[in-house]
Amino acid sequence: MTQTSEPHRTPGMRALTAERYAAFVRGRSTEEGGGYVSFLQCPSWAVVKEGWKSEYVGWFDGEGRQEGAALILYRQLPGVRRYFAYIPEGPVMDWDAPDLGKRLRTLLDHLRGAGAFAVRMGPPLTYRTWSAGTLKGAVGAGRRVGDVVPDLVDPLGASVADRLRAAGWQRCGEDGQGGGDAQPRYLFEVPLADRSLDDVWSGLNQEWRRNVKKATTAGVETAIGDASCLSDFHALLRLTEQRDGFRLGRSQEYFERQYQALNEEEPGRMRLYLARHQDEILAAHTVINLGRRAWYLTGASADHRREVRPSNALQWRIIRDVHAAGAAVYDMRGVPDTLDPQDRAFGLMRWKLGTGGQVAETLGEWELPLQGTVNRTLHRAMQAYLSRR
Known part of the structure; x- marks a missing residue:
């Protein structure tokens, strides 16, 4: 080109x-x-x-x-x-x-x-938004996010969707072809603008606050790693894929290329956060920063010693860091649209809802x-x- x-x-x-x-x-x-x-x-x-x-x-x-x-x-x-x-x-x-x-x-x-x-x-636009409280109140057998009346419908998102359809564009997945969106349509966002860190802490539910305190009491330590730690991260990611039944299909070389490219563009754009307990890395999460937004991109954790809650400790460390850096939104990326507690995927939704944030349905891919x-x-x-x- x-x-x-x-x-x-x-x-x-x-x-x-x-x-x-x-x-x-x-x-x-x-x-x-x-x-x-x-x-x-x-x-x-x-x-x-x-x-x-x-x-x-x-x-x-x-x-x-x-x-x-x-x-x-x-x-x-x-x-x-x-x-x-x-x-x-x-x-x-x-x-x-x-x-x-x-x-x-x-x-x-x-x-x-x-x-x-x-x-x-x-199009990087929001279509509908649901607060954590609204979705928690709607949890039930067979329920999905789209079944719930949203707290907010963005008029710009709705207007652009209408204009795209009129011009012949088709929303991915609507005809059952092509496997749907490549990027998550439902995002989980923790608003940080105009909120003190105490406000954010108070927004966590009791289970989240209890787990963060449990990790501290157990001696879980959090730190920012460097490129040499990507092998540990990738090993944990493979364990996470096997445990949770998904497959990203990303090699260690892919993450090394990602880490190098993003940080050469802007030092600190991509960070690798680590949670250690008894000198062993139990969780590792990658975070990307750009402007007033930060993204939690990929998370991995060990199968053992989960009772010391390393992932909760790590996420609270990340939230503190991006809040201090002036981020207006902490984007925890994709969530499933299920609200059915019997669905295996609901565990991820439940975990993120505990932060007190909101689910934002994007306009999706066209x-x-x-x-x-x-x-x-x-x-x-x-x-x-x-x-x-």
């Missing part, structure tokens, strides 16, 4: 250098710039996503002012010289812009020129096959390929 350096005065979309793109992302991640850009739209994520080609693009008005940007990842469909385009938790732009439709059409024209047969994107019968056929083939992977 070719890239250019300086924009012209002609309005529209053009390729950016990594440096210019990174500068725009930094500006947008500040409180003055809006405060939220996903780490998945950072240039470093293009390095992490091995096997994908990448391109940085920006939208400009007639005065040369940049109005938006996107990291586009391209995956080649095996056997053909055509690409599936993916914009994870992006693009980065004002989604309430009056000319949103025009901007998206410009994006599609650009992707056709780049040889893409279909595109998937994840796909559009680019015009043409061949492109639609390639799109179906790519959905099947991604489902197998």
Whole structure:
């Protein structure tokens, strides 16, 4: 994918250098710039996503002012010289812009020129929100988050969803094809803005506070590790996968590449937190920081000595650190949508609800096959390929 350096005065979309793109992302991640850009739209994520080609693009008005940007990842469909385009938790732009439709059409024209047969994107918008209290009161057999009346419906998210449908985009998973979203649709967020640490502590339920105190009494120690500790983290992750019945399929090399790329971009962007007890690492969690948001990305823990509650101790240490750093939101990432206590997945929901935060349903990911019968056929083939992977 070719890239250019300086924009012209002609309005529209053009390729950016990594440096210019990174500068725009930094500006947008500040409180003055809006405060939220996903780490998945950072240039470093293009390095992490091995096997994908990448391109940085920006939208400009007639005065040369940049109005938006996107990291586009391209995956080649095996056997053909055509690409599936993916914009994870992006693009980065004002989604309430009056000319949103025009901007998206410009994006599609650009992707056709780049040889893409279909595109998937994840507008970084919230659709509905439920407080922990609301969901705790709705727990029951067969219940799901979507069955519960939300505390808040975001009008912008609802409006953008309507506009995307009208333009032919389809929300991933609605037709049962392609395996649904690549990124979690339901996020768990702990609001930190305008809250003291005492307020956050009081927001934890009694079980959480008791477990944090139990870990302290038992002598659990928390610390920030370095790259040399990633082997310990990965070993714990394999144990966690076996115990909890899931498979991320990520090698130790993947996490080493992730750690190096993110921290070369900004020192401290990715941190590895460790909980030790009797000189043994019992839990390890990775955290990413960007602007006024921090993400709990991947957690792992040992099978034994769980009674000393290392994960609770580690999460409380992380919350204290990101609060001190000025984060407005601590994003604990995905939760299942089940509220049924008999579902195995409900354990994760229950654990995160104990922090007193909220579940936010994002707008989800949306796909559009680019015009043409061949492109639609390639799109179906790519959905099947991604489902197998």
